[in-house]
Amino acid sequence: MPDSLIQEKRRSDELLTRLKYLQADFENYRKRTDKELRDREESALSGLVESLLSVMDELELAMDHARKAGQKGELLDGLEMVYKHLATSLGTTGLSRIDCVGKPFDPSLHEAVEKVQGMSGDVDVVREEIRPGYVFRGRVVRPSMVKVELAPRAQGEQEAAANE
Numbered sequence: 001m002p003d004s005l006i007q008e009k010r011r012s013d014e015l016l017t018r019l020k021y022l023q024a025d026f027e028n029y030r031k032r033t034d035k036e037l038r039d040r041e042e043s044a045l046s047g048l049v050e051s052l053l054s055v056m057d058e059l060e061l062a063m064d065h066a067r068k069a070g071q072k073g074e075l076l077d078g079l080e081m082v083y084k085h086l087a088t089s090l091g092t093t094g095l096s097r098i099d100c101v102g103k104p105f106d107p108s109l110h111e112a113v114e115k116v117q118g119m120s121g122d123v124d125v126v127r128e129e130i131r132p133g134y135v136f137r138g139r140v141v142r143p144s145m146v147k148v149e150l151a152p153r154a155q156g157e158q159e160a161a162a163n164e
Helices: 003-068 074-093 155-163
Strands: 095-097 110-117 125-131 134-136 139-142 144-150
Touching: 003 074, 003 134, 003 139, 074 095, 110 125
Parallel strands: 110 144
Antiparallel strands: 095 134, 125 144, 134 139
């Protein structure tokens, strides 16, 4: 084979290799930008959902206040309809309420605002929900504020817990 043909073959192989690297780089770039876009969308949606939680809280307070005041009728029915619609809409985006009463206390899901000593059981148990908590697409966006009944512990464990 003549030298010029060998040189052209090498050059062709080199260009083909560079093209393959360029294609791989572009594919990695595209995947990375797609992931960044999805992450930004998720973050924006999560922020919106978190801001709407206070609206849900206020609607719940308004409904509770109206019930305690003995009010019935269209206003209370309207508040309940708005609350249910908002809860359903947020539920379709991936928001779910944390079910906590009667469940073992989990610091990743619950924030203990009050603790009372229990008389039985092996684990600390949530006895009352002060403020509901929520999970959005598998991530806790707001832990439940709860009252916890502490399981009886041996004297040494109680002293260690008190020192923490």
